[in-house]
Amino acid sequence: MLSPFIELRRQLHQIPEPGFQEFKTQQLLLDHLAKLPQERLSVRTWRTGILVYIQGTNPTKRFGYRADMDGLPIAEETSLAFPSQHPGYMHACGHDFHMSIGMGVVSHFAQQPMQDDLVVLFQPAEEGPGGALPMLAAEELQDWKPDQMVALHIAPEYPVGTIATRPEILFANTSELFIDLLGKGGHAAYPHQANDMIVAATQMVGQLHTIVSRNVNPLDSAVITIGKMEAGTKQNIIAEKARLEGTIRTLSADSMGKIKKRIEAVAAGVESSFECSVAIDYGSNYRQVFNDPPLTIEFMDWLRDQGNIQLVECTEAMTGEDFGYFLEQIPGFMFWLGVDTPHGLHHAKLEPDERAIDIAITTITAYLRFKSDKK
């Protein structure tokens, strides 16, 4: 028989929704919560998110676990028997796993409470525009703010039964990047009477790709990726507009500032050489995920003592996570959970191994109980 949390994951997998539109997801989670023993549970909603308070038996502290909720605009290409029912949307970053693990943690402590209190947060919009910062500021969280936070992210590259983490920086600083170029359209046969924004945009992409290699210290990692490019209406019309959409990733906050200055200089150059206008919008920006060193080292030592998990001390990743905002205000850490699949995060064929769900629930509940009993 399937574990109830694998079943829940399969239901969640079928209803991926964009950030702050996780309406069905929220309802499904609320329905699940309603079926649990209610004596120790209090539930609040915030926008499309949910906050669950589980009262301990003799609390002196409040722990927190955070799961993100949104899906991605990817058309699923997996061979799963329970694919997305929302065309063009997919849980391709494991948030269906993160939520079902969160529900597993709630369910465990609702039935077998620990001494301390626990708040489990189901947070919308991690992929953008970012739910963590407004959730942290929300009234609903103010009197429930945890003293320590933990979160996980699925990791396709590690076998099931593996946990990878490190003290200090785990994930990078990120900034979204939206660039709108406006020139002059015209007839394809009269290029001299127009300013072609396809040519300007492709030149600009080339120049943007020199920034990391030429302007950033090679010992300080950074990434600029343009993931989307839009321009033109028809093959014989010169494009008046073009739009580039991308993301910037850096390990140091200093490099993020430098890169933005260079992007603005490149934009000014494109404006003057193509006689066009270039508008830049940095969208939402996420703080690095900085794992509290003493808590992370304590967790890693505890994991080693358990003997049932393969612990990897990993390097930093250039992925971003708005959980970084939680860690800026509340000590804690994030870790990678091995789900062993050949396709990476944000891939249409991502098929994480579901055995990792129960492993994560067992590990997190045992760790929180160890922390709670350690007084």
Ligand SMILES: CC(=O)N[C@@H](CCC[C@H](N)C(=O)O)C(=O)O
């Ligand atoms: C773990 C993961 O894949 N996170 C996302 C976070 C998105 C950040 C933001 N919307 C951006 O694109 O800069 C990631 O893409 O790393």
